[in-house]
Amino acid sequence: MKQYRTVKLLLVLLVLKSPLLFSQADDFTFYSELAQQWYQAGEYFEWTSTTADNNNAAVNVHYRTFGNRDNPKLLLLHGYPTSSFDFREMIGFLEDEYFMATLDFPGFGFSDKPQNDYSYLLADDARLVDFFLREIVKFEDFALFTHDRGVSVGLAFLGNYLDNPNPGYTINYHFLSNSGMFLPLANLTEGQTVLLDAVKGPAAIAEQKARPRPTQGNPLMLAYADIQAFNDGIGARLHVGKYLLERVANEYRWLDNLPRSPIPVAYIWGILDPVNPIRISNYVWDAYLNEREVESSYWIMPTASHYPQRDRPEEVAKVVRLALTGQVPDRETEDAFMWSYNRGRSADDAIFVGHSDIREVVFPGSVEYTPSGYR
16 A cells, blocks of 8 residues: 555656646647647646635646756746747757756746636736746746837836845846837837737637638748647737737836946847837937946847848857857947958848047048148
């Protein structure tokens, strides 16, 4: 009997360690091997929401890690309406040098997507990130890479970090990429804003859900379709899409975390993004990053759109590597860096943008201009 109890306990422990323990879709049909492999290679942890209206609801969060844990650490936070799968190709260019962790926020990817009036708040996700770092992956020193909705989560998380005298870990670098992080300059589509309408929103979601899921075709498109269909991601959009309301209410406060942060920043932007045009990054750079004393750099991806990490994963990885290996120039050497860097860059490589220093221009020498002529 004792031996039986021991075997039974071992079986229970094996089940508890299973990556698929919390799956709500054991009968889910995958049409994409890429999506299925991403799902099966992941693990789950339970998160209890801190949002008051969620009444301590618990959700199961899917995450993955890559590389050697002894290497420098990198945390990747995805955007809307996608998942951690966005980083798949970029990870391939960095996993030999870095230990990386990424997760699917509740409402996204392979995580739970409750739809019974669950509030998907950015502030809640910021606290989830803290829990993930402390209790799950146990990072003590790491770089943070954020994209789209993940940028807002990251800025809220940064504020919590800066206000905590003993956070228990160190953020050594902060990467931000394409995001509607300053909504007055965004170019939002009706497909995004309609979700905020109590009548039109549900109707739009019902129309999307009525469309058949693709079962064959481009492998990447199939993967994204599978991930969106898992746990009814389309239905969850009606609830997750409300994050725009929280962003617009807090974006000035969250952006103010950048100039007070002592963490180096690399700002990466795909110039072909039609929803979040480059006027957003130019404004944020000038208003919040250009004058910082701590290292800040601005990189434009000339052939990338809203998803630089998907459109040009190798080129984004190059910027990450330059920043994390101390190759970003300081203000005194950035002009010379532009000359040397530009001689070696390809058409797809990021373009380095230096700091602005507006002052009266004085040329050396003895030649003088007058309206009557040069003297």
